Amino acid sequence: MATYAATVWVQNMFQYLASLPRGVKRAILLMIDCALVPISMYWAFSLRFGVQVETQQLQDSIPLFVLVLLASLPIFSLTKLNRIKLIAFEVQDIGRGVVAAMCLTVVAIVVSYLLRLDGPRSMPLIFGTVFLTLHILVRILARSLLMYISGRDSERVPVAIYGAGSAGVQLMAALRQDFEMRPVLFVDDNVTLQSMTIAGLPVYSAEKLAVMVRNKRVQRVLLAMPSATEGVRRQKIKELSKLDCEVYALPSYSELIGESGIVDKLQPVDADMLLARDKVDLDTPEIARTYAGRSILVTGAGGSIGSELCNQIIRCNPHRLVLFEHSEFALYSIERELAATAKQLGVELIARLGSVCDRMTVDEVLAESNVDIVLHAAAYKHVPLIETNEVVGTFNNVVGTQTVAEAAAAAEVERFILVSTDKAVRPTNVMGATKRLAELVVQDLQTRTPESKFAMVRFGNVLGSSGSVIPLFQKQIAEGGPITLTHDNISRYFMTIPEAARLVLLAGAYATGGDVFVLDMGKAVSIKELAKRMIELSGLTIKDDNNPNGQIEIEIVGLRPGEKMHEELLIGDNALPTPHEKILRAEEASVSQLEMARILKDLQKASETASANAIRGILEQYVEGFEAKPATTGSAPH
Structure with a gap:
């Protein structure tokens, strides 16, 4: 009962903190960093002189504590340490902490010299190192605590990023701040990259990806190959669509230019692409x-x-x-x-x-x-x-x-x-x-x-339902064709x-x-046109009299018993x-x-x-x- 009450209290506290104005949140972060300055200074003394620091020595150093603390306020303001979102704290954000720690170290050296304080010259260096360490640990701990309390990390969809190049790495960095998806691995066809670790994620082969999907360790695949040709991308989409998971594709580089973020550019690849009309909004x-x-x-x-x-x-x-x-x-x-x-x-x-x-x-x-x-x-x-x-x-x-x-x-x-x-x-x-x-x-x-x-x-x-024409055509295309069509002019809604x-x-x-x-x-869809679109979306070409060197042929086999030309x-x-x-x-x-x-x-x-x-x-x-x-x-x- 006590554990449950404590959990509820923590969750309520998190909700309260999350609802605070942005300015208040920044003030809290600034206060935490300021509190780390005297704590780091005391630890520096402890590390240099041992656990038991003489009282007189601390009293003589009070001016150093006060002046460095006062100097930290403009330093933290200039480096904007309190403007880094906790939930988005990454390795690149540590750079600001390094700059702030170096400035504090210089201030500590100058103040010690001006006040002619007795003590080892290594004291300011130890102080700066301790401050940087505590600053990073507090940020990481706070980020982990936020993710745990909000419960968002466990609810995020585990995704694999197909393509371990620069686009894939950028996508992974963007997803680290996204609460819907959680990147768990890279997939790449380059054997030299497989078994390596890039940006903290392992790189696997396509065969390993299929195993991960079957084991439910990956529920969504994000194709990050914007520099590939359209034919290659379509072929890769066709291969990934055979897996029992959702497939999203990052558009080409020309399509990525815009104001929205990289995660917002992801486009789902499914049978809906074949609908010859806009989807009807039925949310009421x-x-x-x-x-x-x-x-x-x-x-x-x-x-x-x-x-x-x-x-x-x-x-x-x-x-x-x-x-x-x-x-x-x-x-x-x-x-x-x-x-x-x-x-x-x-x-x-x-x-x-x-x-x-x-x-x-x-x-x-x-x-x-x-x-x-x-x-x-x-x-x-x-x-x-x-x-x-x-x-x-x-x-x-x-x-x-x-x-x-x-x-x-x-x-x-x-x-x-x-x-x-x-x-x-x-x-x-x-x-x-x-x-x-x-x-x-x-x-x-x-x-x-x-x-x-x-x-x-x-x-x-219904597009994509069991036994419908879409899975049949997909299977026939995967097998190299031909696509079997019952009549040249048959149509369906x-x-x-x-x-x-x-x-x-x-x-x-x-x-x-x-x-x-x-x-x-809307209008009924020609099944023949549907077959042609599916071949093109697969990155292949139609084989007919006009293109005898095409890859997939459409073969007319005649109407089945009871089949209508038009519904x-x-x-x-x-x-x-x-x-x-x-x-x-x-x-x-x-x-x-x-x-x-x-x-x-x-x-x-x-x-x-x-x-x-x-x-x-x-x-x-x-x-x-x-x-x-x-x-x-x-x-x-x-």
Whole structure:
């Protein structure tokens, strides 16, 4: 208890000192340095004459103590010792202390001579050395204490700087004063530098960096090669993007000219660079108000969208966040990723393993966690796989949604948000048709559950999500090509993973009941143009008729079963505005309660008999725009 009280007192004292005006802080530093002058003088006497200094000798030297102390004030003012920030104290700042110590030594020599004080001539030299030593030790101790009390050092992201040249060293020096990142090592391809220590940091090879990333000792890589050619930098970015960590790049020297600091110039390198539009700002106060202090359940919490949802929700300060996932490894990964943040923010984090098709488990999870809001992101989404696994895909996407939605209604949750897809609009594939049926399930349930708000969110393709075109193209480029394209003119709407998750959260805030929300994503992106940009960003060239000596070829392989040339976001022209200019609300036709009951009954029967053709027939009958083709393979029962 006493230790805790002392810790709290120290932290409060730190906060008090940190809040003081800059002038007061400088005055405190000046007083500390002035106090070091007589202390250093006494130690000098002790070191020269032994531990026991005669009282008479000290009394005779009082004028020396006083005059040197008085002289220290203008010396410290001229050398600006008290204008060095403690938190930014580095080796180069010691120079001012050396100058001040030399001046004090000269003053001590002159005063001793003028006052004709008896004593060894080495006394002033010892005094100057002791003062400099104490000055440096006090600054280092104070800096370490500030870092420890503020807790910032332990929270800083460990980073590796790729490039041990002058730019890398300057970046490292800048990061020493940054509270977000903590440099731990250099990486350089020059074997003569590897195993050396530069500016206090070891230099490793790229192979050693991969090991450090796997061991979580490095969480971010900063590429500091501004003098390299654009092709070399892009190639290095491509190699680093394969590591399981964030990658940032320092721009070229011409781009570094400006007023902002070197740390501010770092640019993240990720799939967002491929977005053919500006990212949409979806940060609104409605999100924080909707989720703060609530108990929230995310199904499919370990997936691309589910995990990003969890990362954003936990920063809204909910009371409880429940992770529901059928993949053990995915659940383990997302729980481990969020554990530290949840503890820091005081959010109760609960991980539950189970299937969305298991009503008993879903009921139990909703009840034990007293869930207020359900975000249903669990689904099978890969078009070619669902096209040949109709029974399992339909059961999971439709019956799973029905199970979770009905359980949520029975638990009287406040809001239920279904994550859907633009492929649900006049679908040409089984996956899209199952997602449209899932939307109809939610719309039907809304008519019978007015006390809860049910809504849906339609996404375009999400950049960088598992199974999306970006990782596939990255892999094909890494293997030397070719990039396989299904059609020369195929296009898609794209959004980033953060945009997708934010859209879900905003849908929860804007939901009035039975809504379908979509994001205005501008124009559809040509997949061929996307492939070309990825090749160029990799520092490679396109191989075609105009450039037969290029490195990566784009090969047209033909549309896959159920694949659309162009996607749509709305069924008809029925978009209404929302409080956010880039988010639209669609009001679309639903089916009756009796019709929905018949659909679900037929689906249940088809699933029990594992009839893929029966599944396709049901989807064609009830989903607008879907034309069933005979099943190419049978599907196993769920």
